[in-house]
Amino acid sequence: MEVRSENNIQQVRSDKFPSQVLPRTRLRVWFFRVCSSILLWTCMVHIVTFAELWHPRLLTGFTGRVSRITRPPLTLQHSLHAPPPPPLPPRRHYKSNGFLKVSCNGGLNQMRAAICDMVTVARLLNLTLVVPELDKKSFWADPSDFEDIFNVRHFIDSLRDEVRIIRRLPKRFSRKYGFEAFEMPPVSWSNEKYYLEQILPLFSKHGVVHFNRTDTRLANNGIPLDLQKLRCRVNFQGLKFTPQIETLGHKLVHILQEKGPFVALHLRYEMDMLAFSGCTHGCTVEEAEELKRMRYAYPWWREKEIVSEERRQQGLCPLTPEEATLILQALGFDEETQIYIASGEIYGSERRLAPLRTAFPRIVKKETLLDPVELQQFQNHSSQMAALDFMVSVASNTFIPTYDGNMAKVVEGHRRYLGFKKSILPDRKKLVELLDLHQNGTLPWNDFAVAVRQAHEKRMGQPFCRRVIPDKPKEEDYFYANPQECLCEGTNCEDLLAPGKSSKATMTMSAQL
Numbered sequence: 001m002e003v004r005s006e007n008n009i010q011q012v013r014s015d016k017f018p019s020q021v022l023p024r025t026r027l028r029v030w031f032f033r034v035c036s037s038i039l040l041w042t043c044m045v046h047i048v049t050f051a052e053l054w055h056p057r058l059l060t061g062f063t064g065r066v067s068r069i070t071r072p073p074l075t076l077q078h079s080l081h082a083p084p085p086p087p088l089p090p091r092r093h094y095k096s097n098g099f100l101k102v103s104c105n106g107g108l109n110q111m112r113a114a115i116c117d118m119v120t121v122a123r124l125l126n127l128t129l130v131v132p133e134l135d136k137k138s139f140w141a142d143p144s145d146f147e148d149i150f151n152v153r154h155f156i157d158s159l160r161d162e163v164r165i166i167r168r169l170p171k172r173f174s175r176k177y178g179f180e181a182f183e184m185p186p187v188s189w190s191n192e193k194y195y196l197e198q199i200l201p202l203f204s205k206h207g208v209v210h211f212n213r214t215d216t217r218l219a220n221n222g223i224p225l226d227l228q229k230l231r232c233r234v235n236f237q238g239l240k241f242t243p244q245i246e247t248l249g250h251k252l253v254h255i256l257q258e259k260g261p262f263v264a265l266h267l268r269y270e271m272d273m274l275a276f277s278g279c280t281h282g283c284t285v286e287e288a289e290e291l292k293r294m295r296y297a298y299p300w301w302r303e304k305e306i307v308s309e310e311r312r313q314q315g316l317c318p319l320t321p322e323e324a325t326l327i328l329q330a331l332g333f334d335e336e337t338q339i340y341i342a343s344g345e346i347y348g349s350e351r352r353l354a355p356l357r358t359a360f361p362r363i364v365k366k367e368t369l370l371d372p373v374e375l376q377q378f379q380n381h382s383s384q385m386a387a388l389d390f391m392v393s394v395a396s397n398t399f400i401p402t403y404d405g406n407m408a409k410v411v412e413g414h415r416r417y418l419g420f421k422k423s424i425l426p427d428r429k430k431l432v433e434l435l436d437l438h439q440n441g442t443l444p445w446n447d448f449a450v451a452v453r454q455a456h457e458k459r460m461g462q463p464f465c466r467r468v469i470p471d472k473p474k475e476e477d478y479f480y481a482n483p484q485e486c487l488c489e490g491t492n493c494e495d496l497l498a499p500g501k502s503s504k505a506t507m508t509m510s511a512q513l
Contacts, residue, residue: 089161098203099169100127101181101210105135108149108383109390109406113480114214116234119163120227121218124192125200128164131155132214139272139298140382149383151240159238162230173208182206185213189473191222220479221468231479232486235410236417241387248374249391255369256392259362262338264396265328266389266411268318268403271347278306279317287348315429318403321352323435325359327426328400330452338362340396342389342407344382366392399423399461409481415461416487423461430455463487 102118104111115132122129131146146152156165173179182202187194202209211217218231241249256262274280275294280287288308295301311317319327328337339360346353357363366388367375378384386407393399393411401408404425415421434451437443443451458464466477466484 088157091160092162092164094126094164096128096164097126097200098128098206099130099166099173099208100125100203101130101133101169101208102214103133103135103210103212104214106138106215107135107140107406108386109410110215111135111383112235112239112410113406114217115239116231116480117218118211118214119159119165119234119238120223120230121186121195121199122165123163123230124195124227125203127203128166130169131165131167134383142381142383144381144383147242148381149241149245149387151242154240155238159234162233169208179208181208181210183210183212186211186217188216189219190217191219192224192227216473220466220473220476225485228479228483228485232417232483235480235483236414236486241391244377245384245387246391248370248378249388251374252366252369252388252392253395256338256340256364256396259338261397262340263328263333263398263400264340264342264389264393265324266393266399266401266403266408267321267324267341267343267346268401268405268408269321269346269348269352270344273318273403273405274347276301277311277317278303278308279311280308281312281317282320282322282352283348312432313429315427315432317428317432319426319428319431321346321348321356323431324402325356326435326438326448327431327452329359330449331424331456332449332453333360335360336362338364340392341365342393344385394418397422400426402426403428409478412461413480413483416463416482420461420463424456425459425461427455427459 100118100122102114104114106114111132111134118132119129121127131152134142134144134146134149136143146155152167156167159165171177173181182205184202186199199209223231240246271291271294274283275291275298278291278295280291283291295306296304308317328339333339337360339356339362341363350357353363366385375385378388390407390411393407394414399411399415399422401411401423408425412423412425415423431452434443434448434455438445438448463484464482466479466482469476
């Protein structure tokens with residue numbers, strides 16, 4: 001009787017509330033199907049992976065359809081047969097004086113130099129460095145994080161014998177727990193004394209210090225040799241691009257090298273540079289107004305009213321595409337020269353590039369060498385695109401920048417480190433003078449070409465000592481363009497770097513970096 005009444009009650013419930021029973025049943029079926037799919041897919045991936053590793057032909061017909069999904073990237077496949085990586089350096093054990101958090105500002109190469117400086121500061125002060133944050137608020141609005149551009153695991157491991165680096169602050173130092181880090185920009189071009197006497201005590205007081213600006217915060221000169229060499233080690237060895245960037249960068253270099261020697265022309269004739277510098281030579285009235293409006297739109301670009309022609313005569317403007325064409329021809333490059341344009345979108349686009357293309361038909365860019373699908377993952381990520389240009393520029397037979405910005409300087413330094421590879425560094429002030437004389441008919445072509453070559457005989461990336469100007473660090477030679485402390489060993493360095501010794505470009509690279 002009780003059983004019947006209970007069954008009747010259940011029947012009444014199901015009759016009365018059918019909508020509650022059906023969803024539960026459907027949910028169970030759906031859940032079962034999802035779990036089964038996940039299980040089957042996992043098993044298939046494992047079977048395919050092991051089959052390809054141990055018996056590549058065993059499942060040839062089957063794996064052909066899924067290989068695009070299951071096969072590891074090209075670099076990982078090759079690594080199966082590559083020699084094992086070198087052992088990690090032993091950890092440096094020290095009592096940390098606090099946590100250093102840094103937010104880099106600027107483009108890729110400005111941030112790269114800043115990262116090297118911040119690692120060096122952390123080493124000097126015995127700090128724990130948090131993996132740097134990259135600039136997402138500047139003109140480029142690139143959302144990339146550190147690990148989107150650099151190999152973060154390699155960065156941490158390769159430098160662990162110098163400084164402790166962590167991915168993020170411990171939870172107790174988060175805003176969730178009411179913690180606010182002390183925030184400040186260090187003074188630009190500061191030396192060891194500044195950081196030891198004025199910055200180190202802040203860590204004792206606050207525990208965590210956040211540097212919200214990092215560009216040029218460490219002096220070019222007057223820094224102990226071991227710290228200068230650490231800056232180099234981070235730059236040349238600690239900062240590797242991600243496997244995705246390196247794979248595509250190497251592909252670009254390979255494509256170019258298959259076609260013969262090539263010139264990397266860093267044509268810094270992009271909208272942001274022209275707006276920032278106020279250089280409008282060769283632009284239409286409408287373009288000049290557009291650039292001026294843009295300059296006023298960005299408050300951190302301090303100079304607003306700029307006389308373009310004055311800037312140009314002082315050698316402070318990037319060469320225009322038309323000017324670059326004449327300079328390349330004067331330097332002896334002919335129409336058979338393969339030229340890679342290492343830059344973003346040229347202001348004025350193809351209209352401004354037309355003279356360069358006419359004179360040098362073998363002009364290429366990453367967009368013309370690669371399939372659009374290959375570049376798709378880097379679109380709207382200017383720093384990742386710049387990383388590809390950086391790799392090609394370093395590998396080129398000749399590097400020519402049209403403006404001495406951060407990329408030009410950092411690439412120049414890399415090429416010096418790699419054996420003083422040829423880098424033609426334009427003397428823009430002298431070139432503007434010669435260009436104007438030639439274009440107004442005063443200086444014939446032959447005389448113009450001879451003058452251009454003579455002006456650059458000692459501007460080919462040869463060894464020389466950095467120029468030091470006390471109290472004027474902006475005007476002296478930049479450390480990362482000529483890291484001389486890292487380019488030779490022994491007592492003969494001064495002889496090799498002295499004027500007139502540029503032919504001795506066989507200086508040994510530092511084995512102790």
